[in-house]
Amino acid sequence: MATVSSDLLYQDEIDGGKHWSLTLRRRTILRLIDREGGANVGMLFYNPANLLERYNAPDTLKCQHTFKLTAGHCLYSDMGRVFCSIVEDTAGWHDTVCGNSTKSLVAERWGRRSYQEYRNDWTQNGHDSFLVEAAKYGLGRRDLAANVNWFSKVRTERDGTLAFDPEAGRAGVHVDLRFDMDTLVLFHTCPHPMNPAAEYPRKPVSYELYRGDPAAEDDPCRTSRPENGRGFANNHLYHLCG
Amino acid sequence: MTKQSSLSLETAVYRKTVPAGDYWIHVVKAGQIFRIVDLEGNQAADTLFYNAADPAERYSAVDTIREQRNVYLGVGTRLMSTAGNPMLEIVADTVGRHDTLGGACSTESNTVRYALEKKCMHACRDSYLLAVAEHEEFGLTKRDITHNINFFMNVPVTPEGGLTFADGLSGPGQYVEMRACMDVIVLISNCPQLNNPCNAYDPTPIEVVVWDAAA
Ligand SMILES: [Zn+2]
Numbered sequence: 127m128a129t130v131s132s133d134l135l136y137q138d139e140i141d142g143g144k145h146w147s148l149t150l151r152r153r154t155i156l157r158l159i160d161r162e163g164g165a166n167v168g169m170l171f172y173n174p175a176n177l178l179e180r181y182n183a184p185d186t187l188k189c190q191h192t193f194k195l196t197a198g199h200c201l202y203s204d205m206g207r208v209f210c211s212i213v214e215d216t217a218g219w220h221d222t223v224c225g226n227s228t229k230s231l232v233a234e235r236w237g238r239r240s241y242q243e244y245r246n247d248w249t250q251n252g253h254d255s256f257l258v259e260a261a262k263y264g265l266g267r268r269d270l271a272a273n274v275n276w277f278s279k280v281r282t283e284r285d286g287t288l289a290f291d292p293e294a295g296r297a298g299v300h301v302d303l304r305f306d307m308d309t310l311v312l313f314h315t316c317p318h319p320m321n322p323a324a325e326y327p328r329k330p331v332s333y334e335l336y337r338g339d340p341a342a343e344d345d346p347c348r349t350s351r352p353e354n355g356r357g358f359a360n361n362h363l364y365h366l367c368g
Numbered sequence: 369m370t371k372q373s374s375l376s377l378e379t380a381v382y383r384k385t386v387p388a389g390d391y392w393i394h395v396v397k398a399g400q401i402f403r404i405v406d407l408e409g410n411q412a413a414d415t416l417f418y419n420a421a422d423p424a425e426r427y428s429a430v431d432t433i434r435e436q437r438n439v440y441l442g443v444g445t446r447l448m449s450t451a452g453n454p455m456l457e458i459v460a461d462t463v464g465r466h467d468t469l470g471g472a473c474s475t476e477s478n479t480v481r482y483a484l485e486k487k488c489m490h491a492c493r494d495s496y497l498l499a500v501a502e503h504e505e506f507g508l509t510k511r512d513i514t515h516n517i518n519f520f521m522n523v524p525v526t527p528e529g530g531l532t533f534a535d536g537l538s539g540p541g542q543y544v545e546m547r548a549c550m551d552v553i554v555l556i557s558n559c560p561q562l563n564n565p566c567n568a569y570d571p572t573p574i575e576v577v578v579w580d581a582a583a
Contacts, residue, residue, distance in 0.1 A: 178510050178511055182471065182477075182515075183430075183471075183515065184429075184469060184470055184471020184472075184515055185471055185474075185477045185480070187469060187470075187531050188469075188470045188471065188477075188481070188523075188531065188533070189477065189480045189481055191530060191531050191532065191533075192529060192530060192531055193469075193525045193526070193529045193530060193531045194529035202477075202480065204474065204476065204477075204493075205476045206474070206475075206476030206477055206478075206479050206480045207476075219529060223429075223430055223433055223434075223439065223469060224430060224433065224434045225428065225430030225431050225433075225434055226430075228452055230452060266424070267424040267425070267450065268423075268424045268426075268511045268512055269511050270450065271514050271515060272429060272430045272515055273430075281527055281529065282438075282439055282525045282526075282527060283527065284527065285438070285440075286438045286439045286440040286465075286525065287437060287438050288433070288434070288437045288438060288439065319434055320434065353480050353481060354480075356479055356480045356483070356484055357480050359484060360476070360479060360480065360484075
């Protein structure tokens with residue numbers, strides 16, 4: 127899928143264990159790159175024009191009859207609209223049901239590293255990272271919901287048991303998100319809460335912004351399921367009125 | 369796994385039937401036992417829990433899934449809060465499996481899942497929004513309507529990463545019972561969904577029952 131044109135607008139890198147946020151305009155493509163393998167990018171999405179509209183993982187999964195996220199999938203808001211669609215993915219499986227690492231989880235698994243002693247190599251956690259980024263937009267504890275964990279693969283056994291796959295993270299893989307609405311994106315590079323690594327995994331992530339085209343009538347994300355055709359129809363109505 | 373309760377309805381301190389398509393909001397105290405009965409079978413009870421002392425702390429589907437390392441809920445599952453605290457523990461269950469992946473239906477998700485023309489069909493999130501609007505004393509708003517439990521609903525996940533909606537495992541008179549670990553606000557939408565087998569296309573009433581700690 128040649129969705130990314132040569133129209134690179136911006137590139138940046140975020141070290142492991144950090145957090146940041148961006149407001150992305152419709153038609154922007156965000157490429158996330160796992161530089162060394164084993165990265166995790168926790169991500170939440172809000173409508174900047176109505177912060178009460180936010181990413182809804184259950185709707186995303188059940189609308190597309192999927193437990194994992196990969197190319198061809200759309201990420202839905204609770205209002206039946208598509209924030210963004212996964213136009214390219216070389217990783218193959220991303221998690222959206224395991225939530226975040228927390229302060230106590232990080233301390234139990236990897237020990238406590240104070241800021242005074244370690245400065246920017248302290249051990250931050252996903253939950254607090256989201257709280258910090260959310261607060262920049264007037265959001266708080268009540269506004270956090272199930273997030274995406276890009277580059278993390280968690281499968282289930284027949285009996286529902288979860289298994290984190292530490293082999294899944296490969297260096298150089300990327301995922302491209304085409305934004306189909308203006309979207310506030312909160313993200314962190316803290317470890318996946320089920321990562322069994324012995325040391326706090328501090329994995330850098332690159333991201334690039336491209337100018338993209340709107341989803342055409344035969345766009346693979348729009349046509350991958352009849353549900354997604356209707357999701358894009360809801361977007362169309364939203365933009366007609368906005 | 370299923371497990372019968374030893375409690376008798378005669379010793380209950382509270383009983384109420386919740387009609388199909390209605391909501392129920394109520395505080396269950398720490399130590400009390402709370403039962404939901406699928407009176408006629410194949411009904412879905414879409415349920416949210418909040419810490420009554422601090423409703424910003426609430427049931428978290430993802431923390432519950434991760435902490436018990438399993439996507440299905442059943443006897444022994446501790447229902448975890450967004451702050452990492454157990455809110456309730458499932459102590460009896462005649463069904464064997466409940467869903468917390470599928471979320472609550474909404475008019476908007478109905479347009480995506482079924483057809484754009486389904487947008488005015490009654491949905492669980494309508495019930496939730498009416499509940500919080502009619503009960504301002506709890507201080508809840510739309511931002512508090514988050515990912516819930518679908519008691520009695522069967523949503524199998526495949527090892528390949530698929531998600532399916534199967535016929536319910538429940539039946540008339542089946543129930544699930546849990547002990548509250550803190551004072552919790554319980555908000556149930558008794559799902560009005562007419563488009564999928566979670567209700568066998570026929571929404572029916574549930575009963576909620578509460579016992580005191582000493583029962
Ligand atoms: Zn429903």
